[in-house]
Amino acid sequence: MKHGPSIARIGALVGDPARANMLTALMSGQALTAGELAIEAGVAANTASGHLAQLLDGGLLAVEKQGRHRYFRLAGPDIAETLEALMDLASRNGGRRTRPGPKDPELRRARVCYDHLAGEQGVALMARMTAGKLLALGDGSIEMTAHGERHFAAFGIDVAALKSASRPVCRSCLDWSMRRPHLAGGLGAALLTRIVHLGWARRLPASRIVRFVPSGEKAFAKLFA
Amino acid sequence: MKHGPSIARIGALVGDPARANMLTALMSGQALTAGELAIEAGVAANTASGHLAQLLDGGLLAVEKQGRHRYFRLAGPDIAETLEALMDLASRNGGRRTRPGPKDPELRRARVCYDHLAGEQGVALMARMTAGKLLALGDGSIEMTAHGERHFAAFGIDVAALKSASRPVCRSCLDWSMRRPHLAGGLGAALLTRIVHLGWARRLPASRIVRFVPSGEKAFAKLFA
């Protein structure tokens, strides 16, 4: 017992303000350099290095080197999920927020969670895809149906590429603002990318907000309906 | 930025091994005394007092005095939800666990989450209730239908008492093992209580496992189907 449970380890990692700031900055799924994260955290570069090493060691971050630059990102969407849970809990306890949380109507409406669409729009899309049998729910898992494959391909998704990638195609991501799942995984990410590419919505800089244009919102509401 | 975000505050509270042990011990929704929590945490009584004060101040725990005894419990089911998220994340990162986590097949199958049924059985029940129109899903909310009221009353649930209580009747609780919601709120709790009262299942001592007897499992599978 004296060694503490492993939730303490995760908690301690999140529990430092500088590290919390870094994690928050990475919530939109973008990768940032060590220097950028140092600025986000408001600490010196060498201090940031120490923090980043801990987050890497703890499995919360992943890193890729590009020349002298090291790009850090969240190690997976589950990290984003858990951080969203913590944000939700913190907002309920009157804690100060670094940024508008899911109480922000726009973030509740549509936001980026790691690399896929979350919020009301994300959950609504998920509901349409399951109701329309494009996705099949199993025990804790989700699979694309053959019927769904055709629809996704028609929408411009490279389904073969999704299937050959190493990450799961479909994954249920728990949505804290809606308390129901939205779609994550390769397909979830591809759908968001496609929606942005079509100009239906755009991502606001330095924010997780996904803002639909009026015509895009109409088109989206019909998608897979 | 130097003040850190509020997720850091929650993280720091969870990040101490003694406090993490206390929170874990309270996951089943039962209330424990300060002395019992001191034992769970493996620290002296006065140390435990300090920790409990912090958890109270942070809004993670609530307390009720009964004579010289102080009974602590989690401040709400959202705390349990978030702790489950942390447990899930910790288990994915190869961290040590104090107890079998949701990787335990029995816990995945059926377990107590705060005061209601979670796991495969909890999620399956939720699916039956929504598919059968006993519950209606709104934007982030769940409501009991009139149709559902009759069914719940027939099952032995005091619906009027639920409605007059101060807590929400229906609440979606995100299930980390199944990645879909199970039912929380007054109704969720009442259903678990009823199931146990009927002898369909029982709660294992000092554990969150809910174990169905064979006949109870059969009856449960037909409930609201």
Place this chain on the structure above:
DNA sequence: CCAATGCTTCGGCGATCCCCGAAGCATGCC
């Protein structure tokens, strides 16, 4: 090649926090 930049490592400092013994207050039981 050299200077600038990005990043990591080392070492020391200081703040914080958890630990428990001791003491005190409240409650319950005989």
Place this chain on the structure above:
DNA sequence: GGCATGCTTCGGGGATCGCCGAAGCATTGG
């Protein structure tokens, strides 16, 4: 009423950890 028990508060000790300056290594661009 006295004693035992539950719990909290106070104070001191020691461990931990985040901080940054300095130094070193790697990469990039002129």
